[in-house]
Amino acid sequence: MTGGPVPAGPGAGRVVVVGDVVTDVVAVLAAAPATGSDTPARIRFTGGGQAANTAAWLAAQRVPVTLVGAVGGDDAGRARVAELTGLGVDCAVTRHPDAPTGTVIVLAAAGERTMVTERGANLRLSAADVDAALAGTPDARHLHLSAYTLLDAASRGAGLRALAAAHERGLTTSVDAASAAPLRRVGAAAFLSWVRDVDLLLANADEAAVLAGGVEAVAQARALTPMARRVVVKRGAAGAVWADRAGTLVEVPARRVDVVDVTGAGDAFAAGLLAAWVGGAAPVAALERAGELGAVAVATVGARPAG
Structure with a gap:
């Protein structure tokens, strides 16, 4: 794959993305980590956070996008907002002087990544923040929620309000299931009750296994359609599956590419999916x-996409 993202075109209306803004400390390891010793790596400090990444990739496709999130009153928070603004994202991001901007340490090796997370100010995101942002985006057509907001009790109210407010305003909705480990902690039944009847639910293979059981993506996607109107199961190098309540079933293979770092790949995938689907x-x-x-x-x- 060469070249940058293809513009989505004028059909895609404004998307409001709700969720985390963090600093990623990405270490691309030369080998498996040597416990108790040293492992060579390429290390980079960059903007991250599932919601912020998705918003950045939407902006790269020329989709009007507003990010609703929270950062600390620190240099990192100012840098994260400046980066996103520079990429074309409208930021409805609240600053909290008494909390640090979230940070994630990402260890990337052998086509996989492990994350160590401090959510920081992201835990302060509130329902009032969501309402204020939606009041300021009368042209919004779709709301996309990163489930990290739902998976932590401190920010759950903001996530639930985002979905409810979107419904009240007649917006379509989507939720990215975010991460398998916190999904296990809250339980599939609780999570599915929070996102019931969203227009689009995205989950990778591990997340789909938590939510639907089994290992076969088609069966998982179909099993989740009573809870969500449309379901996409991301299978990495094996491609993706779409299933919906109308009985549509689509499987698309992945593009072949030399893998450097999988960090944010699912967020870019979500942005591409939304840009196209919201655009019709x-x-x-x-x-x-x-x-x-x-x-x-x-x-x-x-x-993130290249600036």
Whole structure:
């Protein structure tokens, strides 16, 4: 895969993205970590956070996008907002002087990544923040929620309000299931009750296994359609599956690309999917756009498109 993201075109209306803004400390390891010793790596400090990454990739496709989030009153928070603004994201980001901006240490090796997380000011995101941001975006067409906001009790109210407010305003909605370990902690039944009847639920293979059981993506996607109107299961190098309540089932293979760093690949995938689907694309075209952006993301270090 060569070149940058393909513009989505004028059909995609404003997307409001709700969720985390963090600093990523990305270490691309030369080998498996040597416990108690040293492992060579390429290390980079960069902007991260599932919601912030998705917003950045949407902006790279020329989709009008507003990010609703929270940062600390520190240099890191100012830098994160400046980065996103520079990429074309409208930031409805609240600053909290008494909390640090979130930080994630990402260890990337052998096509996989492990994350160590301090959510920091992201825990301060509130329902009032969401309402204020939506009041300021009368042109919003779709709301996308990173489930990290739901998976922590401190920020859950903001996530639940985001989905409720979107419904009240007639926006379509999507949720990215975020991460398997916290999903296990809250339990599939609780999570699915929070996101019931969203227009689009995205989950990777591990997350889908938590939510639906089994290991086969088609069966998982179909099993989740009673809870969400449309379900996409991301399978990494094996491609992706779309299933919906109308009985549509689509499988699209992944693009072949040399993998450098998978950090943010799912966020880029989500942005491609949303840009196409909100713009009126059919499932096949939406999955193909998603795969295109995912391929761009894994070929570079870090979770964001090139500025």
